[in-house]
Amino acid sequence: MRKPIAVIGLILTVQGVSGAIDHLAVQPFFGPVLNFFNRQIIPRVDALTGYELFANLLLAAVGVVIMAAAHHRS
Template identity: 70%
Template sequence: MRKPIQLLGIVMILQGISGAIDHLAVQPFFGIFLNFFNRVILPRLDALTGYELFANLILTALGVVVVIAAEQTQPS
């Protein structure tokens, strides 16, 4: 179960970084997949209007936390 959680963390990291790049400039690579959070989730959350860059950086930080937490768990 560690590997799927680590994969989720890595996807969160990639989406956060890609969303931050897309917010500052144009991100042409894997735009539909990597910018899902930036283009689908963020516009629906009115509380984050104006804080899109911070939301993407927080997503990246949460992805790092998920990867580290999954690595620290010991298999049973």
């Protein structure tokens, strides 16, 4: 069970970093997949409007915490 949780953490981390890059510049690789949070979730949540960069970085940080927790739990 530890491995799938770590993979979810990795996906969240990659999406958060990719969304931050996409917000600052243009993400040329796998944009629709990697920037799902940035392009689909953030526009639909009014509280995140204006805080897109912070939301993406927070998503990446949550992903790192999940990966660390999955690794530590072994």
